[in-house]
Amino acid sequence: MSNELLEFDVIAEALIEKAQKDGAETMWDRKAALKTQCGFGEGGICCRICVMGPCRVSPSPDKGAQRGICGADRDTIVARNFARMCCGGTSAHSDHARDIVHAMYHSSEDGPFKIREEGKLRKIAAEWGIEEADTKETYALAHELAEMALMEFGKPFGTQNFLKRAPKSRQEIWERENIAPRAIDQEVVTLMHSTHMGCASDPESILRRSLRTSMSDGWGGSMIGTEFSDIMYGVPKERASESNLGVIDPEQVNIMLHGHDPNLAEMIAVASKNPELIEMAKEQGAKGINVVGMCCTGNEMTMRHGIKIAGNFYQQEMAIITGAVEVAVVDVQCIFPALPKLAKSYHTRFISTSPKAKIAGDMYIEFNEEDPLSCAEEVIKTAVMNFKNRDASKVDVPELKAETIVGYSVETTIGALDRVVNSQTDVTGTVKPLGDLVWAGVLRGAAGIVGCNNPKVEHDYAHITLMKELIKNDVICVVTGCAAQAAAKAGLLKLEAKELCGRGLKEACERANIPPVLHMGSCVDISRILHLVTLVANERGVDIAELPVVGAAPEYMSEKAVAIASYVVSSGLNTYLGVMPYVSGSENFMKLMTEGVKEWTGAAYVFESDPIKAAELIMADIEDKRTKLGI
Numbered sequence: 001m002s003n004e005l006l007e008f009d010v011i012a013e014a015l016i017e018k019a020q021k022d023g024a025e026t027m028w029d030r031k032a033a034l035k036t037q038c039g040f041g042e043g044g045i046c047c048r049i050c051v052m053g054p055c056r057v058s059p060s061p062d063k064g065a066q067r068g069i070c071g072a073d074r075d076t077i078v079a080r081n082f083a084r085m086c087c088g089g090t091s092a093h094s095d096h097a098r099d100i101v102h103a104m105y106h107s108s109e110d111g112p113f114k115i116r117e118e119g120k121l122r123k124i125a126a127e128w129g130i131e132e133a134d135t136k137e138t139y140a141l142a143h144e145l146a147e148m149a150l151m152e153f154g155k156p157f158g159t160q161n162f163l164k165r166a167p168k169s170r171q172e173i174w175e176r177e178n179i180a181p182r183a184i185d186q187e188v189v190t191l192m193h194s195t196h197m198g199c200a201s202d203p204e205s206i207l208r209r210s211l212r213t214s215m216s217d218g219w220g221g222s223m224i225g226t227e228f229s230d231i232m233y234g235v236p237k238e239r240a241s242e243s244n245l246g247v248i249d250p251e252q253v254n255i256m257l258h259g260h261d262p263n264l265a266e267m268i269a270v271a272s273k274n275p276e277l278i279e280m281a282k283e284q285g286a287k288g289i290n291v292v293g294m295c296c297t298g299n300e301m302t303m304r305h306g307i308k309i310a311g312n313f314y315q316q317e318m319a320i321i322t323g324a325v326e327v328a329v330v331d332v333q334c335i336f337p338a339l340p341k342l343a344k345s346y347h348t349r350f351i352s353t354s355p356k357a358k359i360a361g362d363m364y365i366e367f368n369e370e371d372p373l374s375c376a377e378e379v380i381k382t383a384v385m386n387f388k389n390r391d392a393s394k395v396d397v398p399e400l401k402a403e404t405i406v407g408y409s410v411e412t413t414i415g416a417l418d419r420v421v422n423s424q425t426d427v428t429g430t431v432k433p434l435g436d437l438v439w440a441g442v443l444r445g446a447a448g449i450v451g452c453n454n455p456k457v458e459h460d461y462a463h464i465t466l467m468k469e470l471i472k473n474d475v476i477c478v479v480t481g482c483a484a485q486a487a488a489k490a491g492l493l494k495l496e497a498k499e500l501c502g503r504g505l506k507e508a509c510e511r512a513n514i515p516p517v518l519h520m521g522s523c524v525d526i527s528r529i530l531h532l533v534t535l536v537a538n539e540r541g542v543d544i545a546e547l548p549v550v551g552a553a554p555e556y557m558s559e560k561a562v563a564i565a566s567y568v569v570s571s572g573l574n575t576y577l578g579v580m581p582y583v584s585g586s587e588n589f590m591k592l593m594t595e596g597v598k599e600w601t602g603a604a605y606v607f608e609s610d611p612i613k614a615a616e617l618i619m620a621d622i623e624d625k626r627t628k629l630g631i
């Protein structure tokens with residue numbers, strides 16, 4: 001293990017000890033109280049889809065109960081449970097996107113929601129076939145596009161608009177395999193229906209339908225979430241930031257922004273710059289107002305504003321345990337329901353804001369798209385007025401933070417690639433230099449490393465180890481979500497990280513002036529990775545499955561990650577999972593995931609918990625793809 005990680009773990013341990021001293025409970029206490037986790041649940045062979053159950057069947061064909069009361073066997077039960085995780089994940093990403101589109105529908109010249117990227121608005125409007133997209137009045141066009149996007153959730157006919165971005169060959173595969181997603185809500189509803197008691201029992205059909213639902217996330221909800229956020233809040237650009245708990249500043253009013261949807265976060269960012277509120281903070285004895293990000297909201301805000309990231313999923317409790325956070329404000333997803341109680345061990349106020357994620361235990365200030373700033377201002381005022389309630393004896397912020405460069409949207413990445421070419425003689429503004437570097441073997445390939453933290457594995461260890469192994473072997477990494485924050489904390493998002501690379505990647509980083517691990521944003525921004533990969537495949541005239549590119553989620557925990565893995569596999573990229581999903585109770589279903597699906601999409605799920613072994617498998621995979629391409 002590297003020094004940074006050891007150092008990091010020491011800090012984590014210190015904070016857990018501090019929590020114990022402060023009488024505060026953490027996820028580790030709760031994990032211990034749960035004792036051994038349920039083996040049937042772990043294997044995916046407990047069914048409680050109907051009230052005749054729960055039916056726990058045996059993982060073994062030789063002993064124990066073979067079927068539930070209705071007759072469902074282990075293969076059906078595992079498949080249905082897996083499918084419902086895909087539904088949950090797809091719903092979360094896509095409903096997030098719907099809120100962004102609603103905000104765009106309410107956008108206006110003088111309102112808080114504005115169109116900041118007119119060029120991107122017109123480009124996507126044209127891509128979606130809106131007539132006169134280049135001449136229509138900006139807001140009229142924004143509203144028309146927003147309405148069209150809302151139809152992506154419920155249109156009665158046709159498939160997702162963004163599918164057309166993919167190479168022809170990929171689109172044909174999706175048609176052939178019947179996994180081209182229709183309206184997003186329809187895909188979720190129809191899969192919930194399929195997996196209702198007494199409906200589908202064929203595991204193969206259930207997996208195929210799970211892929212299609214997940215596709216409506218990756219090429220639907222997530223892509224809409226990313227692209228429409230960019231139109232409203234700006235396309236992320238390369239910028240410097242910092243990451244880790246040390247970005248919490250004991251001398252300022254600290255507001256921890258946690259969740260996912262940039263609507264709330266953007267308004268908090270605006271309100272935190274309000275001179276009256278800053279003045280108020282000074283009157284309370286603070287030097288100013290410090291907004292720090294947590295989880296994906298942190299990624300959104302660091303990409304667009306350079307707002308510093310306090311940590312990833314696993315650190316949400318630790319941030320509060322520092323005793324220096326005045327307010328933890330949240331919207332949706334990945335928020336421990338434990339936070340309000342934890343906050344009560346300190347002076348921290350916990351504020352939930354979304355009717356979809358009302359969290360009991362402290363304050364609720366509803367975020368309303370029609371008057372978004374009033375919620376944001378109330379949050380900031382609450383924080384400012386809470387500064388005086390800090391208990392100095394409980395304040396202990398670890399001096400630990402790393403410099404980072406973030407902001408690698410597709411547009412910014414292409415801009416960086418232009419530095420590699422001769423602008424006098426070569427074409428600029430395309431992904432061609434990236435294809436050239438891969439084809440020449442300077443880069444062996446690329447890996448998208450994404451996902452959460454999970455207490456089943458050592459925090460951040462798998463993320464960092466996998467990234468380090470791959471960059472050492474000249475594989476460029478693009479990262480999102482909590483994996484991106486792991487990279488940030490370990491110093492992999494710095495230009496100096498090139499020293500950890502093989503010769504080829506180091507040279508490419510020097511020429512393009514980029515770090516070897518590129519922060520592409522939040523988890524909905526995995527759609528940026530899909531888009532980039534698609535552009536490279538189109539430029540080279542090959543299918544996505546032919547590229548020496550893989551997906552990996554070394555420490556994931558959420559349903560969203562299960563949906564992501566499923567749409568990445570459907571898109572043609574082998575996907576390496578470091579944590580076993582709840583499928584081990586059915587050998588047949590596992591076989592479908594690791595082998596069978598390859599015949600449909602050209603890619604499969606790979607299960608490997610050891611990051612060193614995963615890196616070896618990935619390198620073999622990448623080299624095999626290169627051989628087949630003849631490069």
Ligand code: NFS
Nearest residue numbers: 296334451452481482523
């Ligand atoms: Ni992704 Fe973001 Fe983190 Fe996992 Fe949660 S924050 S959407 S789900 S835990 S990476």
Ligand code: SF4
Nearest residue numbers: 047050053055068070
């Ligand atoms: Fe049991 Fe079948 Fe009901 Fe599931 S659907 S709980 S297996 S009876």
